[in-house]
Amino acid sequence: MGKRTAAMRTNGMSGHNQLAHHIVGPRVYVVILFALLAGTGLTVWASFIDLGVWNPVIALAIATTKAVLVVLYFMHVRYSSKLTVLTVGAGIFMFLTLISLTLADYISRAWGNW
Amino acid sequence: MPDSPAIAHGAPEPAHEEHPSYLRHHFNSVEQQADTAGFAMWLFLVTEVMFFSGLFTAYLIYRNWYYPAFVAGSHQLDVRWGTLNTLVLIVSSFTMAMGVWCAQTGRRRGLVLCLSLTCLLGLGFLGIKTIEYREKIEKHHVPGFHYSLQSFVDPQSEPEVYSEYHDKPLPPDMARHTELYFSLYFLMTGMHAAHMIIGVGILAFMILRARAGAYTSGHSTYVLNFGLYWHFIDIVWIYLFALLYLISRHQ
Numbered sequence: 001m002g003k004r005t006a007a008m009r010t011n012g013m014s015g016h017n018q019l020a021h022h023i024v025g026p027r028v029y030v031v032i033l034f035a036l037l038a039g040t041g042l043t044v045w046a047s048f049i050d051l052g053v054w055n056p057v058i059a060l061a062i063a064t065t066k067a068v069l070v071v072l073y074f075m076h077v078r079y080s081s082k083l084t085v086l087t088v089g090a091g092i093f094m095f096l097t098l099i100s101l102t103l104a105d106y107i108s109r110a111w112g113n114w
Numbered sequence: 115m116p117d118s119p120a121i122a123h124g125a126p127e128p129a130h131e132e133h134p135s136y137l138r139h140h141f142n143s144v145e146q147q148a149d150t151a152g153f154a155m156w157l158f159l160v161t162e163v164m165f166f167s168g169l170f171t172a173y174l175i176y177r178n179w180y181y182p183a184f185v186a187g188s189h190q191l192d193v194r195w196g197t198l199n200t201l202v203l204i205v206s207s208f209t210m211a212m213g214v215w216c217a218q219t220g221r222r223r224g225l226v227l228c229l230s231l232t233c234l235l236g237l238g239f240l241g242i243k244t245i246e247y248r249e250k251i252e253k254h255h256v257p258g259f260h261y262s263l264q265s266f267v268d269p270q271s272e273p274e275v276y277s278e279y280h281d282k283p284l285p286p287d288m289a290r291h292t293e294l295y296f297s298l299y300f301l302m303t304g305m306h307a308a309h310m311i312i313g314v315g316i317l318a319f320m321i322l323r324a325r326a327g328a329y330t331s332g333h334s335t336y337v338l339n340f341g342l343y344w345h346f347i348d349i350v351w352i353y354l355f356a357l358l359y360l361i362s363r364h365q
Contacts, residue, residue, distance in 0.1 A: 023218045024211075033208040040200050044193065047360040056361035063356040067349045074211045074345045081149065084156055091160035095167045102171050106178075 022079040032073045039066045136333040148335050155339040159346050166350055169305065173298050173357060180291035182284055186266050187295030188362035189279045190255060192246065196359035199242050200351065206235035207348040214341045217324075217334035225324045225337070232344065233317040236310055243307055250296070257297045263289045279363075302354055309347045316340055 043062040051058065072078040077088055134144060141147040177184040213228030254262035265272055266289035269281040284292075320340065323329070329337045 023215065026212060026215060029208055029211045029215070032211075033204065036204045036207075037201065040197065040204065043356065043360060044197050047193070047363045050364040052364075055364055059356040059360045060353075063352050066352050070207065070345050070349055070352075074207055074348075075342055080152075083149070083153055087153065087156040087160065091156075091163050094160070095163055098164075099167060099171055099174075103174070106175055 022076070024073065024076055024079060028073055032069050035069055036066050039069075134332060144332075148338075151335050151339055152342075155342050159342060162346060166302075166305070169298070169302050170353065170357070173302065176291075176294055176298065180288065180294060183266070183288050183291035184295045185362040186269075186281055186284055186289070187292040187299070188358060189275060189281060190250075190253070190265060191299075191359050192249075193359050193363070195242055195246050196355050199239050200355045202235050202239045202242065203348050203351050206232050206239070207345050209235065210341050210344045214334070214338055217329040217337040220330045220332075222324065222327050222330040225330055226321060229317055229321045229324055229337075233314055233321065236314045236317065240307060240310055240314070243303065250300075255292075255296050257293045257300065261293050261296075263292070266292050299358060302358070306347065306350055306354060309350070313340075313344055313347060316343075 039062050043059055046058050046062070047055065049055075071088065077084060137144050137147060141150065209228050209231040213225055213232060216222075216224035216228055250256055251259075253265060254260050255265070263286065265275070266281075266284045267286055269276050269279075269283055275281075317340075320329070320337065324337075
C-alpha cells in the first residue's frame with residue numbers, strides 16, 4: 001500500500017493513472033511462482049496431518065493467501081488504478097455479504113433444535 | 115469501417131491528429147482505452163465470482179448437512195492427481211504472466227513461446243482431469259448414470275482406498291447422499307474445465323495472431339485482459355483443490 005501511494009505521488013495523480021500501465025517484470029513473477037509452489041506443497045503436507053477442525057481452516061487460509069498473491073501480482077492489482085482496486089474490493093465484499101447472509105439463514109432455521 | 119457515426123452524416127472527415135491505428139475514436143487516449151477495457155474485464159470477472167460463489171455456497175451447505183457422505187465421497191479423489199493439476203495450473207499462470215510481460219515489452223518470439231506453453235499446460239490440466247473423470251465413470255460414481263453405492267456401503271471392497279482411509283461403512287440412506295457430493299464435484303470441476311477449454315481456444319487464436327506480431331507493437335490490452343481471465347481460473351482451482359481434495363482427508 002505504501003509503495004502505491006508513494007508511486008502515485010511521483011505520478012502527480014493527474015489525468016489518467018499511469019500506474020495502470022506499470023509493467024511488472026519477470027523477477028516479481030518468478031518470486032510469486034515459487035511462493036505459490038511452496039504454498040501448494042505446504043497445504044498438501046498439512047492435509048496429511050490430523051489437525052481436527054483446523055484442517056479446513058488451514059487449507060482455506062493457505063488457499064486465500066495464494067489467491068491474494070495471484071490477484072496482487074499476476075493480476076497487477078497492487079499496481080493498478082483506484083478504480084480497479086475498488087472493483088475487486090466490491091466483488092469480494094459482495095461475495096462475503098451473499099455467503100454470510102445465506103449461511104445466517106441456514107444456521108438460524110433450526111435454531112435451538114440441534 | 116468508420117469508428118464514429120458522425121462520419122456517416124456526409125460531413126467531410128475532420129482532419130485529426132495522428133494517432134495509433136488501434137486507438138478507437140471514442141476514446142481520448144490509448145491510456146483511457148486501456149483503462150476502460152481493463153475495467154470492463156474486471157466487471158466481467160466479478161460476475162464470474164458471483165457465478166462460482168453460488169456453487170461454493172451450495173457445496174458448503176450440503177457438506178454440513180451430509181457430512182459423512184461428503185467425507186466418504188472426497189476420499190474417492192486421488193490427492194496426487196489434484197496436486198499435480200494444481201502445480202500444472204500455477205506454472206501455466208506464471209507462463210501467462212510472462213506472456214503479458216513479453217507483449218508489454220515488444221518481445222514477439224517470447225510472447226509466442228509463453229502463450230504456447232500456457233496452452234500446452236492448459237491441455238495438460240484437461241488431460242489429467244480426463245484421467246480422473248474416467249476413473250469415476252469406471253467406478254459408477256457419475257450421478258444419474260447407474261450410480262453405485264458399493265464404495266460407501268462396503269468400503270473394504272476397494273482395498274487401495276480402504277488401506278489409506280479405513281472408512282467405516284455408511285448406512286444406505288447416508289451413502290445415497292454421496293451422489294450429491296459427486297453432483298457438485300462434476301458441476302464445479304466441469305464448469306472450471308469449461309472455462310479452461312474456452313481459455314485454451316482463445317490461447318490458440320492469440321498464438322496465431324501473436325506470430326503475425328499483433329500484440330507486440332504497443333497494443334497489448336488483449337493479452338493483458340486474457341491474462342486476468344486465466345489467472346481467475348487459476349484462483350477458482352486453488353479453492354476447488356482445497357475444498358474437494360484436501361479438507362476431508364482426516365475426518
